[in-house]
Amino acid sequence: MGIYGAINTAVSGLTAQATALENISGNVANSQTTGYKRLDTTFSDLVSGGGYTQAAQVSGTTTSTSRATNTIQGDITDVDVDTYMAINGEGYFVVTRASDVIDGSTSFAEETFYTRAGDFERDQEGYLINGAGYYLQGFPLDPETGNAIGDAASVIRVENQPLAASATTTIDYQANLPRIPQPNDYADTDASALLNASVGTGNVADTNNQDFLDSSISGGSISIYNQNGTAMNVEVRYAKTVNEDTGVPVEDTWNMYIATGEDTGDTWYNVGEVTFDDTGELSSMDGTLGIGTADFANENFTIASLNIGGTTVSNVEISFGGGALTQYSDADGSASSVSLDQDGYAAGELVGVAVDQSGRVIASYSNNQQRPVFQIPLATFEAEQNLQRVDGAAFAATSSSGDPDLTGGGQIRSNKLELSNADIADEFSKLIITQQAYSANSKIVTSADEMLDSALNMVR
Numbered sequence: 458m459g460i461y462g463a464i465n466t467a468v469s470g471l472t473a474q475a476t477a478l479e480n481i482s483g484n485v486a487n488s489q490t491t492g493y494k495r496l497d498t499t500f501s502d503l504v505s506g507g508g509y510t511q512a513a514q515v516s517g518t519t520t521s522t523s524r525a526t527n528t529i530q531g532d533i534t535d536v537d538v539d540t541y542m543a544i545n546g547e548g549y550f551v552v553t554r555a556s557d558v559i560d561g562s563t564s565f566a567e568e569t570f571y572t573r574a575g576d577f578e579r580d581q582e583g584y585l586i587n588g589a590g591y592y593l594q595g596f597p598l599d600p601e602t603g604n605a606i607g608d609a610a611s612v613i614r615v616e617n618q619p620l621a622a623s624a625t626t627t628i629d630y631q632a633n634l635p636r637i638p639q640p641n642d643y644a645d646t647d648a649s650a651l652l653n654a655s656v657g658t659g660n661v662a663d664t665n666n667q668d669f670l671d672s673s674i675s676g677g678s679i680s681i682y683n684q685n686g687t688a689m690n691v692e693v694r695y696a697k698t699v700n701e702d703t704g705v706p707v708e709d710t711w712n713m714y715i716a717t718g719e720d721t722g723d724t725w726y727n728v729g730e731v732t733f734d735d736t737g738e739l740s741s742m743d744g745t746l747g748i749g750t751a752d753f754a755n756e757n758f759t760i761a762s763l764n765i766g767g768t769t770v771s772n773v774e775i776s777f778g779g780g781a782l783t784q785y786s787d788a789d790g791s792a793s794s795v796s797l798d799q800d801g802y803a804a805g806e807l808v809g810v811a812v813d814q815s816g817r818v819i820a821s822y823s824n825n826q827q828r829p830v831f832q833i834p835l836a837t838f839e840a841e842q843n844l845q846r847v848d849g850a851a852f853a854a855t856s857s858s859g860d861p862d863l864t865g866g867g868q869i870r871s872n873k874l875e876l877s878n879a880d881i882a883d884e885f886s887k888l889i890i891t892q893q894a895y896s897a898n899s900k901i902v903t904s905a906d907e908m909l910d911s912a913l914n915m916v917r
Contacts, residue, residue, distance in 0.1 A: 477498035493879060494526050494573070500519055527852075533870065537872065539812065539872060540812055541873065542870060548865070550573070553592050569594070585818070597611065613818060615831075626800055628776065629798045630782065632677065633783045633794045634711060663722060675791070678692040694714045717765060717766075728775065729746070812871045814869070
């Protein structure tokens, strides 16, 4: 072939370097594209005929192919958007596209795609959509167990539906009562506590309210909720139990009271009686004189129906589990280490959506409640370099890549984004080499053309 073969080879070199230049151009253009995976270029030679040994052969033409870099992770950067996320390790977010919008409601295509671009934000319909227009998919979570429902991912949607109220069922109570209380009528002796024997047991009538306040100590307060979310303030006080015959407080024995929220009639409910041993530990509980049913084995009082200020909540358990109610000496004569916690809440409006470090979509409500609503899976492939690239830094599965596996993958990192793995400095270095190679191939064409002219001029 000679000169003509040289021209053909140089042209193939020009074509191959043009492909490399196109890949470099695309990489530079997408150097700031979230989750973008650059395309490198691989060159392969095509052997020309001429013999069975290399000595009888000549250099052949070249061809170029694109080489995927899906397994090369881009840098991960911090962001302040709660629904942005990055993948540390292998895997892809499972996404799909919208197919149509009818009457303001979005429908979705059947195709599934995969991306590392985690710049998802919640749209007006509650869907999580990234900057390229792909909708995130995940597994819905059971609200009771928190476990994923089913094994097929669906489009994630967090609607603006309010979170229903939940009635309080348990008040976890912790306090240390002093061995010698110091209420308002304290007179340096244990016998001075609760001088008025008439308010020592049973509910406290409004006529004895001031005597009760003067001869009892505060035990803290907390708001609880009934079944429709109405708040009720539970205010607790303790008074030493009084011997009805002598009017003297019984040593190491207390009555627990809850305010009724009323100004007339009974102003304080007697919940029940607690007694401590010499070490200050709870030794017995009695609910026969109060509104609470005592369960000493489980260290709690259960109130079947608690009415405060006209609002009622049923079956409230006041738990002192784990030895949380004690009677140790306290110089101040007041209840110390008081802590009350309860499990109810009012209805709440959706105020935010975030992704946690375990890859769960968390809905936050105005009543300070949070609910995990979806689990975000990561798709992995046996041969991810054979995924088909599609618009928007996404990929589609192929027969060569294998089917997606949604049971593994790396770690989802919230409030982060994976940047493009294309580095401008590296791409410029490749650009210089590509430009030099292209110029050299063009020089060969020019030289071969001059040589061909010389050969033709020989016969003139």
